[in-house]
Amino acid sequence: MNPEGPTLSVIVPVKDEEEAIGPFIARVAPILDGLLPAADGGASWEILFVDDGSEDQTLAAILQAHQCDPRVRAISLSRNFGKEAALSAGLDFAAGRAVIPIDVDLQDPPEVIGAMLAKWRDGYEVVYGVRTNRQSDSLPKRLTADLYYRAHNYLSSDKIPEHAGDFRLLDRSVVEIIRQMPERNRFMKGLFAWSGFRQAAVEYERAPREVGTTKFRYWKLWTLALDGITSASTMPLRIWSYIGVVIAFFTLLFAVWVIFKTMLFGSDVAGYPSLMVAILFFGGLQLISLGVLGEYVGRILIETKRRPLYVVRTKVGFDEQGQS
Numbered sequence: 648m649n650p651e652g653p654t655l656s657v658i659v660p661v662k663d664e665e666e667a668i669g670p671f672i673a674r675v676a677p678i679l680d681g682l683l684p685a686a687d688g689g690a691s692w693e694i695l696f697v698d699d700g701s702e703d704q705t706l707a708a709i710l711q712a713h714q715c716d717p718r719v720r721a722i723s724l725s726r727n728f729g730k731e732a733a734l735s736a737g738l739d740f741a742a743g744r745a746v747i748p749i750d751v752d753l754q755d756p757p758e759v760i761g762a763m764l765a766k767w768r769d770g771y772e773v774v775y776g777v778r779t780n781r782q783s784d785s786l787p788k789r790l791t792a793d794l795y796y797r798a799h800n801y802l803s804s805d806k807i808p809e810h811a812g813d814f815r816l817l818d819r820s821v822v823e824i825i826r827q828m829p830e831r832n833r834f835m836k837g838l839f840a841w842s843g844f845r846q847a848a849v850e851y852e853r854a855p856r857e858v859g860t861t862k863f864r865y866w867k868l869w870t871l872a873l874d875g876i877t878s879a880s881t882m883p884l885r886i887w888s889y890i891g892v893v894i895a896f897f898t899l900l901f902a903v904w905v906i907f908k909t910m911l912f913g914s915d916v917a918g919y920p921s922l923m924v925a926i927l928f929f930g931g932l933q934l935i936s937l938g939v940l941g942e943y944v945g946r947i948l949i950e951t952k953r954r955p956l957y958v959v960r961t962k963v964g965f966d967e968q969g970q971s
Contacts, residue, residue: 653683653691653692653693653718653742653743653744654683654691654692654743654744654745655679655682655683655691655692655693655743655744655745655746655747655760655764656692656693656694656695656737656741656742656743656745656746656747657675657679657692657693657694657695657746657747657748657749657760658695658697658734658737658738658741658746658747658748658749659671659694659695659696659697659737659748659749659750659751660696660697660699660730660733660734660737660748660750660751661696661697661698661699661701661705661709661751662698662699662700662701662705662727662733663701663702663703663705664701664705664751664752665701665703665704665705665707665708667751667752667753668696668705668708668709668712668751669708669712670753671751671753672694672712672716672719674753674757675694675749675757676694676716676718678757678758678760678761679691679692679694679757679760682760682761682764683764692718692743693718693719693720693741693742693743694718694719694720695720695721695722695737695740695741696709696719696720696721696722696751696963697721697722697724697733697734697736697737698721698722698723698724698961699724699727699728699729699730699732699733700724700725700726700727700728701723706721706723706961706963709721709963710963713963713964717964719964720962720963720964720965721961721962721963721964722736722737722740722959722961722962722963722965723959723960723961723962723963724736724957724958724959724960725957725958725959725960726958728956728957728958731833731834731835732833732956732957733957734748734813734835735825735833735835735956735957736956736957736959738817738822738825738826739826740965741822743819744818744819745764745767745816745817745818745819746816746817746819746822747760747763747814747815747816747817748813748814748815748817748835749813749814750813750814753854754853754854755776755812755814755851755853756851756852756854759776759814759849759851760816762774762849763776763815763816763849764816766816766847766849767816767818769847770845771818771844771845771846771847772817772818772820772821772844772845772846773815773816773817773818773821773839773842773844773845773846773847774815774816774846774847774848774849775808775811775814775815775816775839775846775847775848775849776811776812776814776815776848776849776850776851777808777809777810777811777848777849777850777851778810778811778812778850778851778852778853779810779850779851779852807836807837807840808840808848811836811848812836813835813836815839817839818844820844821839821842821844824842825838825839825842830950831949831950831952831953831954831956832946832949832950833956890932890936894929894932
């Protein structure tokens with residue numbers, strides 16, 4: 648990090664968002680100018696775009712914005728590594744004393760940044776935004792989000808504030824801790840929660856998306872949910888251990904009952920339907936438990952490879968040493 652860097656870095660992961668770059672800067676830059684006026688000709692803020700393998704003209708739009716305002720910088724990844732990796736890359740390259748990740752769709756209103764900065768100046772190292780109104784999201788998304796937050800907080804000791812996304816302010820001390828975490832399967836909300844520090848909430852209403860369409864599909868959200876639970880807790884493995892103990896206990900009781908029944912009334916002819924039901928039921932339980940175990944084993948494999956979390960193809964607004 649440049650010791651003379653800006654006060655605030657705004658990290659914006661993007662993929663195929665060429666139409667949203669201009670409107671985002673047009674709305675955010677005046678807000679940042681009002682909150683953090685430049686002192687002695689130096690930049691008091693920066694907007695750092697992370698191009699996560701876009702296939703349209705997103706990078707060209709960022710380059711054009713950088714030529715108009717050098718406080719707009721970017722790194723372009725060699726392919727699509729996913730939002731969690733892109734956000735991690737932004738944290739690695741951000742130079743500010745405080746960092747705010749935000750989506751380019753402007754559903755999280757940048758006007759809330761002022762309240763976040765006020766909390767930060769009061770001594771809080773993490774200031775997260777809480778969505779009080781999610782009517783802009785579809786009903787299935789709202790329901791599944793509620794279910795996930797409750798399931799995650801029940802299974803994990805690292806509690807995630809409900810209805811809090813990636814939109815938050817992180818002090819430089821928090822950023823440095825997260826940068827030291829080596830895991831490849833990343834769930835950033837869980838890492839933010841694990842880091843601790845003094846935290847405060849700022850409430851806001853989530854607005855409809857202004858430009859473009861979302862790149863998150865339900866399958867990606869499902870995969871992210873699995874990453875979040877498996878990275879934060881081993882409780883799913885324990886649950887299947889408990890299920891196995893309970894089933895073994897009832898199986899033992901059933902065996903004792905069969906023995907006494909046979910001794911008293913003789914042996915019955917085994918029924919095919921009941922036998923098939925038992926086989927299919929216990930076979931299904933075994934396959935589910937193997938699937939849960941496989942999720943953890945697969946993540947162990949990825950961690951042991953120790954491949955880079957992302958690969959940078961191009962930098963915009965950095966010198967040869969990667970500094971601003």
